[in-house]
Amino acid sequence: MKILVIRFSSIGDIVLTSPITRCVRNKYPNAEIHYLTKSKFTSLVEYSNDINEVKTLDEKDENNTIKQLVQEKYDLVIDLHKNLRTWKLKRALNTRWISYNKLNIKKWLFVNFKINLLPEKHLVDRYFDSLVSLGIENDKRGIEFYFPKDFQYDLLQHNLPTRKYTAISIGGTYYTKQIPINILLEIIEKINGPLVLLGGGKSDLAKAEAIISELNSKVVFNLVDKLTLHESAYLIKKSNGLITGDTGLMHVASAFQIPIQIIWGNTHSSFGMSPYLPAPGTQSHRVKLPCNPCSKLGTKKCPRGHFKCMNDQNVEQIVKNCQSVDTAQ
Numbered sequence: 616m617k618i619l620v621i622r623f624s625s626i627g628d629i630v631l632t633s634p635i636t637r638c639v640r641n642k643y644p645n646a647e648i649h650y651l652t653k654s655k656f657t658s659l660v661e662y663s664n665d666i667n668e669v670k671t672l673d674e675k676d677e678n679n680t681i682k683q684l685v686q687e688k689y690d691l692v693i694d695l696h697k698n699l700r701t702w703k704l705k706r707a708l709n710t711r712w713i714s715y716n717k718l719n720i721k722k723w724l725f726v727n728f729k730i731n732l733l734p735e736k737h738l739v740d741r742y743f744d745s746l747v748s749l750g751i752e753n754d755k756r757g758i759e760f761y762f763p764k765d766f767q768y769d770l771l772q773h774n775l776p777t778r779k780y781t782a783i784s785i786g787g788t789y790y791t792k793q794i795p796i797n798i799l800l801e802i803i804e805k806i807n808g809p810l811v812l813l814g815g816g817k818s819d820l821a822k823a824e825a826i827i828s829e830l831n832s833k834v835v836f837n838l839v840d841k842l843t844l845h846e847s848a849y850l851i852k853k854s855n856g857l858i859t860g861d862t863g864l865m866h867v868a869s870a871f872q873i874p875i876q877i878i879w880g881n882t883h884s885s886f887g888m889s890p891y892l893p894a895p896g897t898q899s900h901r902v903k904l905p906c907n908p909c910s911k912l913g914t915k916k917c918p919r920g921h922f923k924c925m926n927d928q929n930v931e932q933i934v935k936n937c938q939s940v941d942t943a944q
Contacts, residue, residue, distance in 0.1 A: 618691045620693045623653050626844070633663070636666055652671065657671060658844065662764070713749070781809075798926065798930060801930040807941070810835045811835075813864065815844075838850070851873055865877060869894070872894040875894070876897075880913070880922075881907065900933055
């Protein structure tokens with residue numbers, strides 16, 4: 616049997632598919648399982664023992680991708696992305712396929728009219744609901760993050776402590792999912808112990824440098840835009856906890872059962888994208904506002920201009936949660 620699993624992007628969404636590929640493998644131990652994603656995300660799945668081969672989407676010529684995949688003659692397609700592009704692909708492959716309910720109408724109602732009809736069910740569980748007809752069951756082992764077999768990383772190369780540091784993800788795909796500098800500074804000043812700043816790209820680097828310039832004697836290691844994704848994941852794995860917005864690193868931390876303090880901006884946990892089977896001590900921090908959520912993904916700026924969903928966060932409570940997790944450990 617030959618199976619194709621599809622999820623094009625992004626970091627967190629792909630990490631959340633790991634229970635699916637694992638349980639598909641459990642159900643079909645002798646199957647040949649392929650995974651289709653964008654080239655920049657292949658490192659998230661290519662080291663999985665449950666996947667035989669990773670296919671990359673040719674974004675400049677989708678027909679080229681379709682032509683190659685048709686030759687594979689798949690017996691089953693599991694579509695975990697579900698958009699116009701995957702519809703076109705499934706039609707061309709002309710084989711049995713399964714997808715899931717994206718609940719787009721209910722999400723639209725929540726975003727535009729604040730009518731929340733969404734089920735209290737995580738995205739991963741909705742994935743599994745779509746696989747009932749195949750007899751694929753959730754093993755409840757949570758999500759996984761895969762390292763290369765020869766992966767090594769020495770914390771001492773950046774003079775990092777080997778334990779008892781808190782990681783902070785300062786970036787995010789969209790502005791309205793990012794923790795503002797003023798809130799980050801308040802958190803950093805109040806937290807005991809060393810901290811490590813994580814993020815990638817020039818915009819995150821400028822943000823990190825602005826934060827460092829405002830600090831005095833606080834022990835903060837700025838590793839923004841200096842690490843690979845696997846190195847960032849390893850630092851999170853060895854950390855005491857992670858402070859983050861609604862980011863891919865949030866799901867990476869969940870894979871390692873690291874306590875997470877999630878600071879929600881314009882998005883909402885009801886969309887089903889909170890940490891899956893999170894570690895004890897994980898806590899969501901959300902400001903209740905009549906305008907929240909204002910988007911299911913994120914935007915370049917706050918539509919209302921005030922950005923209260925982030926600026927009105929209870930920093931004292933966030934820090935208190937971090938310290939209580941630290942004490943418990």
